[in-house]
Amino acid sequence: MNIHEYQAKEILRREGVPIPPGEIATTPAQIEQIARRIGGMVVVKAQVHAGGRGKAGGVKLAKTPAEAAAIGKKILGMQIKGLTVEKVLVTAAADIETEAYVGIIIDRASKRAVFMVSPAGGIDIEEVAASDPDKIMRIPVDPRYGLQPFESMRMGFFLYKDIAKARAAARIVQQLYRAFIDSGASLAEINPLVTTPDGEVIAVDAKMVIDDNELDRRPDIAALRDESAEETSELQARRANLTFIKLEGDVGCIVNGAGLAMATMDLVKYYGGEPANFLDIGGSSNPEKVVNALRIITADAGVKAILFNIFGGITRTDDVANGIVTATKQSPLTVPLVIRLTGTNEEVALKILAENGFTATNDMDEAVQRVVVLAKGGAA
Amino acid sequence: MSVYIDKSSRVLIQGITGRDGSFHARQMREYGTNVVAGVTPGKGGQKFDGEVPIFDTVADAVAETNASVSVIYVPPPFAADAMMEAAAAGVALIVCITEGVPVLDMTRVYPYVKELGARLIGPNCPGLITPGECKVGIIPGSICTPGSVGVVSRSGTLTYEVVDQLTRAGIGQSTCVGIGGDPINGTSFIDVLQAFENDPKTKAIAMMGEIGGTDEQEAARFVHEKMKKPVIGFIAGQTAPPGRRMGHAGAIISGSAGTAAEKLEAFEKAGIGIARRPKDFVELLRARL
Numbered sequence A: 001m002n003i004h005e006y007q008a009k010e011i012l013r014r015e016g017v018p019i020p021p022g023e024i025a026t027t028p029a030q031i032e033q034i035a036r037r038i039g040g041m042v043v044v045k046a047q048v049h050a051g052g053r054g055k056a057g058g059v060k061l062a063k064t065p066a067e068a069a070a071i072g073k074k075i076l077g078m079q080i081k082g083l084t085v086e087k088v089l090v091t092a093a094a095d096i097e098t099e100a101y102v103g104i105i106i107d108r109a110s111k112r113a114v115f116m117v118s119p120a121g122g123i124d125i126e127e128v129a130a131s132d133p134d135k136i137m138r139i140p141v142d143p144r145y146g147l148q149p150f151e152s153m154r155m156g157f158f159l160y161k162d163i164a165k166a167r168a169a170a171r172i173v174q175q176l177y178r179a180f181i182d183s184g185a186s187l188a189e190i191n192p193l194v195t196t197p198d199g200e201v202i203a204v205d206a207k208m209v210i211d212d213n214e215l216d217r218r219p220d221i222a223a224l225r226d227e228s229a230e231e232t233s234e235l236q237a238r239r240a241n242l243t244f245i246k247l248e249g250d251v252g253c254i255v256n257g258a259g260l261a262m263a264t265m266d267l268v269k270y271y272g273g274e275p276a277n278f279l280d281i282g283g284s285s286n287p288e289k290v291v292n293a294l295r296i297i298t299a300d301a302g303v304k305a306i307l308f309n310i311f312g313g314i315t316r317t318d319d320v321a322n323g324i325v326t327a328t329k330q331s332p333l334t335v336p337l338v339i340r341l342t343g344t345n346e347e348v349a350l351k352i353l354a355e356n357g358f359t360a361t362n363d364m365d366e367a368v369q370r371v372v373v374l375a376k377g378g379a380a
Numbered sequence B: 001m002s003v004y005i006d007k008s009s010r011v012l013i014q015g016i017t018g019r020d021g022s023f024h025a026r027q028m029r030e031y032g033t034n035v036v037a038g039v040t041p042g043k044g045g046q047k048f049d050g051e052v053p054i055f056d057t058v059a060d061a062v063a064e065t066n067a068s069v070s071v072i073y074v075p076p077p078f079a080a081d082a083m084m085e086a087a088a089a090g091v092a093l094i095v096c097i098t099e100g101v102p103v104l105d106m107t108r109v110y111p112y113v114k115e116l117g118a119r120l121i122g123p124n125c126p127g128l129i130t131p132g133e134c135k136v137g138i139i140p141g142s143i144c145t146p147g148s149v150g151v152v153s154r155s156g157t158l159t160y161e162v163v164d165q166l167t168r169a170g171i172g173q174s175t176c177v178g179i180g181g182d183p184i185n186g187t188s189f190i191d192v193l194q195a196f197e198n199d200p201k202t203k204a205i206a207m208m209g210e211i212g213g214t215d216e217q218e219a220a221r222f223v224h225e226k227m228k229k230p231v232i233g234f235i236a237g238q239t240a241p242p243g244r245r246m247g248h249a250g251a252i253i254s255g256s257a258g259t260a261a262e263k264l265e266a267f268e269k270a271g272i273g274i275a276r277r278p279k280d281f282v283e284l285l286r287a288r289l
Helices: A005-015 A028-038 A065-075 A125-131 A149-159 A163-183 A212-217 A232-239 A258-270 A287-298 A317-330 A346-355 A364-375 B019-031 B058-065 B076-088 B103-115 B157-168 B189-198 B215-226 B260-269 B280-286
Strands: A022-025 A042-046 A059-062 A088-092 A098-107 A112-118 A137-141 A185-195 A201-203 A206-210 A243-246 A251-255 A277-280 A305-312 A337-343 B011-014 B035-039 B052-055 B069-072 B093-096 B119-121 B127-130 B134-137 B146-153 B173-178 B204-210 B231-236
Touching (some): A005 A022, A005 A088, A005 A206, A022 A028, A028 A065, A028 A088, A059 A065, A098 A149, A098 A163, A112 A163, A149 A163, A163 A185, A163 A201, A163 A206, A212 B076, A232 A287, A251 A258, A251 A287, A258 A277, A258 A364, A258 B157, A258 B204, A258 B231, A277 A287, A287 A305, A287 A317, A305 A317, A317 A346, A337 A346, B011 B019, B011 B058, B011 B076, B019 B035, B019 B134, B052 B058, B058 B076, B069 B076, B069 B134, B076 B093, B076 B103, B093 B134, B103 B119, B146 B157, B157 B173, B157 B204, B157 B280, B189 B215, B204 B215, B215 B260, B231 B280
Parallel strands (some): A251 A305, A305 A337, B011 B069, B035 B052, B069 B093, B093 B119, B146 B173, B146 B204, B204 B231
Antiparallel strands (some): A022 A088, A042 A088, A098 A112, A098 A185, A185 A201, A185 A206, A243 A277, B127 B134, B127 B173
16 A cells, blocks of 8 residues: 555654654645745645656745745646646755665565665665666665664665764664554655755655555554545445456456456457456455446446456356346446356356356457457457 | 375364365365364364364474474464464474465564474465375365476466366376465475476476566576476566556566566576466477476
8 A cells, every 4th residue: 555755754753753844735725824834945745646746747846835825736636647636745845965765675585674775865766776786785674683773874874974964864764664664564765865954864755655464453554545546446446355457458357366367468468459457356256246346347438348257266156157147237238248257166157147148158268359359349 | 296295294274163264174175185183272172074173272283183284274464473383383384375464474474484494385375286185275176187297376366277278188287386476475486396396296397477576587597507397487467567566465566677578588588488378388388298
């Protein structure tokens, strides 16, 4: 789960990370009031779950409260990578001398949380890693002992020669580690971490990604979810316990299992079509899930044909068949449907489908080829 | 011969009285797996289906039954503890089916299990099966048939799809191992490839990877440098957008890393035969057997 910059900053501020004062606003009038309270130069920052906010014009400096309000009026409602800006963070502008990067991620190769710090901050750390790998220090953390003081000091000295600044950075690294662990994050980064002319080390931007598997045991973190920042169909799917990702194509796909769902999308592409989505109805699928899945897929006007690809293991194919019959009785389909199912209770499923006027195949390639033709307006 | 499990494996089930645990306990027993014990805290002394003794702790179960394999069906918040409990009790092979284990938990579980010398498969995996001998986990026994192809995969249903097509084409399997779809798991492709290379019964290998991470790239290097047996590979997620978690917690392209193209390129360089579609495994393997 992504959280907004302002939410990540609140978490870090609670741990003691020095962060310029800021407040969230949804109207130009609020922006003006906040800017007046803060005094001096402010930055107005779009709060959306997308990278490259600055390049898209979603981050702007303002000299006066009136200017902040005028800028905010433009940013609010702006589209950044397809997401509408609903709120902005208004924060004091920092006087920046240097910019560094401090981040911690789960590293799959070493199977540990790993810190990455670089004196080359303010830009994409992946670019630094590619062009200038010597400018990055990596410190894996042994989960049995946690981050040791000497490790955070090494990172502090890697960033700054000055002992006071190195100590300040080491303290921030420790605070970032605590925030990472206590929030159940899979990524936490401060970019940039800046020094000011009067020698302070402060966090100007922050990002955190929470491991979805942590949310059940961390209701306070789960409450940070901003549903207005989610795509409508993906929100509906999540509420129905389905894993759904919307894509740009016209072949709707309903599959059981993530690997098979990906392979089905790939096969649609292989046979010349474009998948409209990823949708995994999961293991023990009851008919209700199938009904919800069809509702979500058919709501997408771009979908020209729908494919069911079900391999019954734990999933009972007769459950899926019943779901298809129920859903299409409730709201008849306006686009063609191709059904592929095989495995557990296949005979029962085929009988249910046949009695209700549906045909099905047990061959995945045959089904995908047929749905691709149908999506292009051809005859099956 | 086979890898990891065979007729002689003595299997215990953690969470045997739960909804999933009890269902799959019956499926495993029906398949012929020697299920010697179950563990559910508070139900020690009872019997599952009137035959399998239930214990309060894994330590008790191992002491009484000499179980060497444990399969875990407990809910996500308790799964990390269950894996560590099994390792501490001296279980040699731990298979965790549970999906949804927090990845920070796995950063603690992985070194713990490793130091105790146990092999962990999963979490978030379908388990493994040696057709005709033993099934540990949830892979449907009906789609498998004994033979000489070793199957290793990060996925569940995609594995069933491929195994089913192999079986229909008359190509049997030595052992099928699902290593799981999480970012941190106990057993990697390389571990299983090494086991297949050492297994006299396995003549060729089918490997199903997916987007995210570098496990497949490292496996490709291993195949190139260390293996004599032919390997056919497949990568799911060629049409997946970057930055999105495709169902499996580990199936995510981070920035520009972990794409299907990058993995397929590594396969090609290593001389791994590439199955563009799941059905391609049939002909590619047939040609190498």
